[in-house]
Amino acid sequence: MTTEITARDKLLLYVVGMFAFIFFFVQFMLIPALSASDQAAADLAVAQQAQIAMQDTIALSGTNAAAKTESWAALQQANASYYGLLSSSDLDTLVSNLELGHNLAPLSLEISSINTQSLTGYAASDKAEDTAAPGEIDSSDPTLATADTNAVLMELAPPLTRVYASADYFKACTVTFRCTGSDSDFYTMLDDLAGQYPSVQLRSVQIDHAAYTDASGTTTGTATFTVQLSVILCDKESVAS
Structure with missing residues (x-):
């Protein structure tokens, strides 16, 4: 169907x-x-x-x-403005010329080896406005980091990283010398040091005054100055344009 x-x-x-x-x-x-x-x-x-x-x-x-x-x-x-990697004889000449140029008589000179210093610690010392050496600052403190600055240095001056292995460091040495002379000549030397030697920093000064009498009975005053300097070094040949 x-x-x-x-x-x-x-x-x-x-x-x-x-x-x-x-x-x-x-x-x-x-x-x-x-x-x-x-x-x-x-x-x-x-x-x-x-x-x-x-x-x-x-x-x-x-x-x-x-x-x-x-x-x-x-x-x-x-x-x-900064010195190259000077030898001990170069540093000897530098300090001796500084003393003799200001009528100071050299007595002794001690030059340390060149040491690598922490740039972070150096910046922290400058901010604290104290006289501590860069090596005496705790550079492990994260609040003292300078990553931005280091990044700029590594970009603008890559040859620095080849010499120092890191933009976080610079080189310096300590120079300690003793000399005699008048207070005025010594203070003039310190003024010249501050104004003309940007890579030489004054670390400490000790002044000892004494008086002696010669055979004629004349009493003369003299001062002995013990000075410690920090010389900042930079390898200029590695930062060439």
Whole structure:
């Protein structure tokens, strides 16, 4: 027995088919397409932001290059004020000329070996406004870190890192000498030391006054000065432009 499909059944099948087509179209074509469009829009926004940042970097490249050149020139100028890695005879000549140039008579001279000092400790000593030596500062204190400064030094002066192995350090030696003379000449020497010798720092001074009488009965006063200096050294040949 054959059942005839009525017009109503045909209409019902047509409606169900249309709904099925619309469902599959929305589920498997329209929704994925909209998701892909949203992702593409988000990727485009990120790319545009990256492009803007790159354009800003390119626009500032000239300024950054000029700032680097200026900083390098400042480093070279500052370095010119400091001594190279002097020998003991060089330091002997330096101190002796300083004494004799101010009418002081040398008595003794002691020169230590060249030591590597902590730049962090040196900065801490300067901030504390005390007379402690750089080696006496606890450079392990994290509050004394100079990471930003060291990063700049390592960028601007990479030859320094080859000589000192790290931009956190510099080299120095201690010079202790005794001399005699007048107080006024000694104080003039200290003034000259402070104004003309930026890489020679006064560590300590001891003044001993005494009087003696010669054969004629004349009493003369004399002063003996014991001075300790810290000489900051920098290898200029390794910081060449």
